[in-house]
Amino acid sequence: MTMAALLMTTAMGFAQNAKVDDKEIVGVWLMESMQWEGEKKTVCGKESGYTQFKFYGADGEYACAEIALTKEGKCVVLPHEYGTYSLKDGWYSEMGRPAIKDAITWIDKTTTKGTWMKRHDIWKKTQLPEKLVTYIVNCCKTKNAPEDIQQMIKQNMFK
Numbered sequence: 001m002t003m004a005a006l007l008m009t010t011a012m013g014f015a016q017n018a019k020v021d022d023k024e025i026v027g028v029w030l031m032e033s034m035q036w037e038g039e040k041k042t043v044c045g046k047e048s049g050y051t052q053f054k055f056y057g058a059d060g061e062y063a064c065a066e067i068a069l070t071k072e073g074k075c076v077v078l079p080h081e082y083g084t085y086s087l088k089d090g091w092y093s094e095m096g097r098p099a100i101k102d103a104i105t106w107i108d109k110t111t112t113k114g115t116w117m118k119r120h121d122i123w124k125k126t127q128l129p130e131k132l133v134t135y136i137v138n139c140c141k142t143k144n145a146p147e148d149i150q151q152m153i154k155q156n157m158f159k
Contacts, residue, residue, distance in 0.1 A: 018106045018107060018108050018109070019106070020106040020108070020109050022087045022088060022089070023058075024106075024109050024125075025056045025085075025087050025104070026056050026057065026058045027055075027056060027125050027126075027127075028053065028054070028055055028125065028126055028127070028128050028133055029053070029054045029055075029056070029112070029123045029124065029125050029126070030044070030051050030052070030053060030054075030123065030124055030126050031044045031051050031052040031053075031121055031122070031123055031124075032044055032045075032111075032122040032123060032124045033121070033122045034119055034120065034121045034122075035119065035120045036118060036119050036120075037118045037119075037120070046069075049068060049069035049070075050066070050067070050068050050069070051066075051067050052064065052065070052066050052067065052080075053065045053066075053067055053136055054123070055133060055136070055137050055140075056085055056087075060084045060085060060086060061084065061085075061137075062081070062082070062083055062084050062085035062094050062095070063079075063081070063082050063136065063137040063140035063141070064080040064081045064082075064094075064140065065077050065078060065079050065080055065136050065139060065140050066078040066080060067136075077135075077136055077139045079139045079140040079141075079142065079143035080140070080143070081094070081095055081140065081143065082137070082140035082141045082143055082144060083095045083096065084096065086099065087104070090102050090104075092104050103115075107122075109125070110124060110125040110126075111123070111124055111125070
């Protein structure tokens with residue numbers, strides 16, 4: 001192996017396991033791709049008409065939503081979760097679930113990879129207009145219906 005090839009291989013290895021401060025997670029992340037074990041990789045975005053959105057606030061606020069394009073070209077926000085997250089020394093938790101070591105692997109300051117239920121994801125940190133971020137986070141907040149509304153739904157729709 002030539003010295004240039006050795007240096008490039010070493011640099012790629014460092015990039016794959018970049019040491020990035022926990023605070024770098026703060027912001028908006030979009031799913032770049034996902035691949036269920038044994039299946040073909042799905043590249044998210046315009047071509048697939050699907051992505052996922054995660055928001056990490058500096059205060060531990062967390063929001064997650066699926067975003068899809070319908071056949072008619074309409075954008076649909078499907079709130080998934082709203083709550084809290086924590087990331088400390090590689091230990092990651094969201095929604096109060098048990099923390100997992102290295103659930104998020106930093107590729108660099110704007111790219112992470114991880115595995116969730118046998119699905120391998122790549123996430124990219126991005127800038128979105130504040131109005132859009134606020135809208136999606138608010139959609140996620142409404143996913144948690146108040147207790148009186150939940151009770152009415154149970155009594156009237158699941159009797």
